Amino acid sequence: xxxxDLVIIGGGPAGLKAAAVAAKAGQKALIxxxxxxxxxxxxxxxxxxxxxxKQYAKTRGFDIANTLIDDINQYRELVDVWVNAxxxxxxxxxxxxxxxxxxxxxxxxxxxxxxxxxxERVLAFENNDLPGIYGAGSVQTLMNVYGIKPGNKLLMVxxxxxxxxxxxxxxxxxxxxxxxxxxxxxxxxxxVHASKIKRLxxxxxTSTTIKKAIGIDxxxxxxxxxxxxxxxxxxxxxxxIKVDGVCIAVGLIPLTNLLSMAGVEMKYxxxxxxxxxxxxxxxxxxxxxxxxxxxxSGIEEASSAMVEGMIVGLVATKKLGTEIIDYESQxxxxxxxxxxxxxxxxxSKIRNGLKKLENxxx
Amino acid sequence: MMFEEVINLRIEKxxxxxxxxxxxxxxFTFNGTLVxxxxxxxxxxxxxxxxxxxxxxxxxxxxxxGLYCSIGNCSSCHMIVDxxxxxxxxxxxxKEGMVVKTQTNKGEINAL
Amino acid sequence: xxxxxxxxTKEQIQSCFPEKTVILNxxxxxxxxxxxxxxxxxxxxxxNAIYIGDDINQIPVIDFNKCTGCGVCVFSCPGLxxxxxxxxxKKATFKIPYEFIPxxxxxxxxxxxxxxxxxxGKAKIAxxxxxxxxxxxxxxxxxxxxxxIYDFATIRRQVYE
Numbered sequence: 001x002x003x004x005d006l007v008i009i010g011g012g013p014a015g016l017k018a019a020a021v022a023a024k025a026g027q028k029a030l031i032x033x034x035x036x037x038x039x040x041x042x043x044x045x046x047x048x049x050x051x052x053x054k055q056y057a058k059t060r061g062f063d064i065a066n067t068l069i070d071d072i073n074q075y076r077e078l079v080d081v082w083v084n085a086x087x088x089x090x091x092x093x094x095x096x097x098x099x100x101x102x103x104x105x106x107x108x109x110x111x112x113x114x115x116x117x118x119x120e121r122v123l124a125f126e127n128n129d130l131p132g133i134y135g136a137g138s139v140q141t142l143m144n145v146y147g148i149k150p151g152n153k154l155l156m157v158x159x160x161x162x163x164x165x166x167x168x169x170x171x172x173x174x175x176x177x178x179x180x181x182x183x184x185x186x187x188x189x190x191x192v193h194a195s196k197i198k199r200l201x202x203x204x205x206t207s208t209t210i211k212k213a214i215g216i217d218x219x220x221x222x223x224x225x226x227x228x229x230x231x232x233x234x235x236x237x238x239x240x241i242k243v244d245g246v247c248i249a250v251g252l253i254p255l256t257n258l259l260s261m262a263g264v265e266m267k268y269x270x271x272x273x274x275x276x277x278x279x280x281x282x283x284x285x286x287x288x289x290x291x292x293x294x295x296x297s298g299i300e301e302a303s304s305a306m307v308e309g310m311i312v313g314l315v316a317t318k319k320l321g322t323e324i325i326d327y328e329s330q331x332x333x334x335x336x337x338x339x340x341x342x343x344x345x346x347x348s349k350i351r352n353g354l355k356k357l358e359n360x361x362x
Numbered sequence: 363m364m365f366e367e368v369i370n371l372r373i374e375k376x377x378x379x380x381x382x383x384x385x386x387x388x389x390f391t392f393n394g395t396l397v398x399x400x401x402x403x404x405x406x407x408x409x410x411x412x413x414x415x416x417x418x419x420x421x422x423x424x425x426x427x428g429l430y431c432s433i434g435n436c437s438s439c440h441m442i443v444d445x446x447x448x449x450x451x452x453x454x455x456x457k458e459g460m461v462v463k464t465q466t467n468k469g470e471i472n473a474l
Numbered sequence: 475x476x477x478x479x480x481x482x483t484k485e486q487i488q489s490c491f492p493e494k495t496v497i498l499n500x501x502x503x504x505x506x507x508x509x510x511x512x513x514x515x516x517x518x519x520x521x522n523a524i525y526i527g528d529d530i531n532q533i534p535v536i537d538f539n540k541c542t543g544c545g546v547c548v549f550s551c552p553g554l555x556x557x558x559x560x561x562x563x564k565k566a567t568f569k570i571p572y573e574f575i576p577x578x579x580x581x582x583x584x585x586x587x588x589x590x591x592x593x594x595g596k597a598k599i600a601x602x603x604x605x606x607x608x609x610x611x612x613x614x615x616x617x618x619x620x621x622x623i624y625d626f627a628t629i630r631r632q633v634y635e
Contacts, residue, residue, distance in 0.1 A: 034434055036455055046378045048552035048609075050512040052530050058514035058550050060378065060609065086434075119435045129438075131415035131428025138432035141452075146407035147381035149371040172377050172574060186477045191508045192553025194480030199627040201591035204480045217426045218415040255435070303511070344509040344531025377575045378610045 002107045004030050005320050007096060009087050009258065010115035012040020013302045014294025016068040017309030018113050018316070023075035025324045027317040030107075031072070031079065032098060034086040039065030040117055042302060044140040046172070047165055050190075051303035054337055061302070062144070068306075090114070090258040092287055111289045111316045114259055115309060118252035118273065118295035123157060126212040128248075132219035136166045136249035143173045151245030155222055156180040157210050158249035164193035166249060171200055178241055181208040183227055190346070210246065211238060219246055252299045259296075262287055271353030272298030278357060282315045283308060291316060298357075300350055307337045372411050390460040405451035405462055406432070406439050417441055417451060419466040440465050447471075481589035482507055487624050491559075492538045500543025500560040500569070504534050506553070518550035545569045545603075549611035559623065566623040567600065572612045577602050584629040586618045595622050597629045 006022060008015045011033035019029045037043065045061020056064045072079045085100035094112055098105045120135030122128065134142075134150060136158070142148045154175055156167045159182035167177045180197070185207045187194045194204060207227045214221040226237035253274045260266055265278040265286035277285045277292050284291050293312040294305035311334045318324055342350050373381055385400040392409060399408025406417060406429055416426040417439050430438040434453040443449040444461050447469025451462070475483050482505065490503050504515065504524070509531040516526040516534055523540035524547060526532050543558045548571050550556075558569035578584055578599040586597040601615040618626050 035453055048514075048550075048611075050510060050552050052511075052513050053517055057512060058518065058552055058609075062379075119433075120431050122430075129420070129425055129427060131417070131426050134429055135431050135436075138429050138452075141432040142407065142410060142429070143373065144379060146403060146411070147373045147376070147379070148407055148411045149373055150410075151371075173373055187480055190510050190553065191476050191480065192506065192510075192551075192555045194476070195482070195505070195589065195627075196554050198480035199587055199589055199591050201587070201630070206478050218428070340528070340530055341511045343529055344511055346510055347531075375575055377573050 001095075002105065004028075004107050004109045006030070006111050006113070006316055007032065007107060007109040008113045008115060009090070009096070010040065010117055010294070010296070011035075011038035011081065011083070012115060012117050012294060012305070013042055013064070013068060014117075014296075014305040014309035014312075015040070015113065015115035016072060017306045018115060018293065018313035019079050020068065020071040020075075021310045021313030021330075022317045022322075023072060023078040025314075025317045025322050026078070027320060027322040028078050029080070030082065032082045032085050032087055032096075034084070036084050038069050038081065038083065041137060042068070044137070044144040045302075046144050046169055049303065050301070051341060052337075055303035055306055055341070057303075064302070087258060090262040090290075092263040094287075094289060111291070111319060113309075113312050113316060114256075114277075114290065114292045114296055115294045115305075115312075116255040116258065116296045118254050118299055120248065121251045121253055123210070123248050123250050125210050127215070127219075128213060130213050130215050130219045131217065132215065132244060133213060133246040133248065136162045136247050139166055139245075139247045140169060143169060143175075149173055149175050150247070151243070152176060153178055153243050154245040154247055155210065155224075155241065155243045156247045156249060158182065158251070159187045159189055159194070159204055159206070160249060160251065161189035161193060162252075163247070163249035164189040164197055166247060167197050167202060168193070168200070170247075171197075171202070175245075177202045178243055179203045179205055181210060181224060182206045183209045183231065185229065209233075213246060214240075219243060222246060252295060254296045254299060256292075256296060259285060259290070259292060262290060264290060264292075267357060269298070269353045269356050271349045271356065276357065283312050284315070289319065298350065298353060301341070304338060304341050304350075307334050307341070310334050311338075370411065371413060388456050388458050390456060390458070390462060392462050393464060399456045401456075403456040405441065405443060405449070405454050405456050405460065407452075408456050409451075409462075416464070418464055421468055424466060440469070442469070476507060479590070481591075484624060487589065491624065494561065494563070496538050497559055497561050500558050500567070501538050501541050502536060502543060502545075502547050502556055502558050504536055504547070504551075505555045505557075506533055506551075509533060510553075512552060514550045514552060515547040515556060518546050520544065520546055543569070545613050548613060549608040554611070561620050561623055564620050565617050566620045566626070567615060567617050568626060569613050569615050570628055572602075572614045572629070573610065577604070577612055578614055578629065578631070583632065584616070585632050586616075586622060586626055587628045587630050588622075588625040589627045593630070594625055595619055597626075599629075 042065035
């Protein structure tokens with residue numbers, strides 16, 4: 001058994017920021033990530049980010065990843081990094097079980113920060129398991145990390161920010177986007193993203209969904225169908241389109257398996273993406289010294305994930321007894337940043353979700 | 363040659379990203395055929411670049427399966443790599459001489 | 475229109491433009507119709523011509539007196555929603571963001587595209603600027619007929635069948 005003060009599970013924007021804030025105050029931390037490099041989903045984001053300067057607005061996602069990694073590299077003697085290491089279990093007595101280099105390792109930690117991010121939702125339709133049907137993150141990974149086109153002609157399902165952004169990135173990679181289908185009657189992502197893709201000549205079809213995928217060893221055609229105001233299929237509106245790929249961008253689910261395993265109190269809140277941990281306003285769960293931040297605490301943007309990571313890094317460091325000179329002013333600044341990010345119309349979903357969490361209403 | 367046409371889905375030039383064109387070639391076998399990928403590929407990305415989208419079969423109905431999440435969550439990309447089953451090929455870096463096979467069952471452990 | 479189809483109405487577009495006399499000189503046209511948490515246009519403007527304020531969800535407001543049409547906001551906007559325009563009544567010159575390769579070349583004739591993605595005329599490429607500060611967003615200067623000044627959104631390479 002190894003003993004650590006602070007273990008951060010997940011080396012994406014939230015985890016990296018938590019480690020950086022802790023290290024800056026002189027607090028040691030271990031980051032554990034199952035991928036072979038740090039940066040989480042940032043590494044595949046080629047678009048410029050929104051938010052304010054404090055959240056690296058107008059910087060491309062992969063550049064933000066490099067900046068965050070550089071930040072923790074400045075504190076090599078304080079921040080340990082284990083990549084290619086999968087956390088298999090988290091126990092309520094704060095023991096973590098990890099699989100790394102063909103070995104099982106156990107760590108008992110004083111404080112654990114779960115920053116495990118989120119995973120793609122699957123959409124139910126006939127033959128949705130055919131090869132060539134990917135989650136949007138997968139399409140981005142293939143294109144932007146490995147430099148591989150996920151086909152030549154793709155259908156995008158979902159008009160949220162991810163669906164719109166990935167459609168644009170597909171076109172940049174030389175892939176034709178035959179259309180974007182959206183089941184609801186409105187485009188759900190930022191209209192500037194929709195406008196970008198619209199002027200490229202890509203159709204955005206609202207009240208439309210994918211009914212079936214057709215193919216033998218991979219997807220070759222899809223059948224689209226129109227929906228009425230109550231999400232029912234409208235008869236005789238099916239049409240077939242030839243594609244060699246389908247991208248599913250219908251939302252993300254927080255990855256909270258480790259938290260439920262540790263006996264953390266969970267609640268289903270649809271506005272936050274599904275099952276989330278019940279936390280106080282400093283992101284501490286019902287198990288003392290187990291914190292959660294980033295998409296794992298509720299689906300939002302990378303900008304919010306970074307700020308949440310900073311809050312948790314600060315709070316955890318103080319709890320461990322490490323002195324932080326301007327703790328109150330830093331905490332206040334971070335909380336204010338979160339409020340500003342959530343203030344506008346797009347923040348209403350998160351605000352409602354968080355209110356439910358506070359009230360524990362379901 | 364096993365494949366009817368040479369498929370190359372690699373992006374050479376990109377408006378935002380830089381993909382080095384001089385990466386080290388890595389040879390490996392896929393179901394007995396010698397194929398190649400590049401340094402920095404995962405097993406799955408190397409196969410996808412060759413147009414090989416079917417990576418495994420579902421356990422009972424033997425339906426073709428390929429990548430879905432690409433970040434090690436969904437297990438759709440399980441293959442047998444160097445005799446070890448259930449390898450998540452989407453997060454396993456490609457190494458020279460790897461023996462990669464389509465997995466069609468829950469995975470068997472070779473007796474020692 | 476914006477919510478269902480992804481492109482603004484003619485009224486929405488025109489509301490972003492100042493009087494024609496103002497755009498005898500180059501000015502930035504900010505087509506930002508929605509409140510989202512974002513302010514790089516405001517913080518990047520070297521002339522403090524764009525105002526958002528502490529609540530970064532507010533829609534940017536531009537002071538055309540201060541704006542010189544320099545184009546920094548064009549490649550700073552994460553939504554690529556800003557372009558610079560100047561017109562002499564006959565020909566309108568735009569500076570638009572462009573992130574596809576191969577880039578257009580000076581003097582080439584491309585298709586002029588409207589907000590809905592339709593071809594509405596021709597665009598002559600006057601210049602292509604790719605500076606390090608632009609971080610991979612090229613600034614393309616194009617000349618179109620003043621008649622399509624409100625409809626014009628971007629360029630597309632002509633395809634010969």
